[in-house]
Amino acid sequence: MKVKSIIVIVLIIIALVLIIQNTEVVAIQLLFWHVEMSRIILILLMLGIGMGIGYILATVRKKKEKPSTTSHT
Secondary structure (H helix, E strand, O other): OOHHHHHHHHHHHHHHHHHHHHEEEEEEEEEEEEEEEEOOOHHHHHHHHHHHHHHHHHHHHHHHHHOOOOOOO
């Protein structure tokens, strides 16, 4: 069995354990909103928001650095 296949299987098992252990419903209150959702949904939502913010910041940083890397003669 290839190393890549073993790593994928281990990650799937870890993900399944994470999902099974975090099915409890939690209450979230932000300013005037009150929402109840499964803890795993909240974890995935926060992960997605964090990845989105990271992508936006990396894109903005790359655009700011692009003009300064050109040489002026």
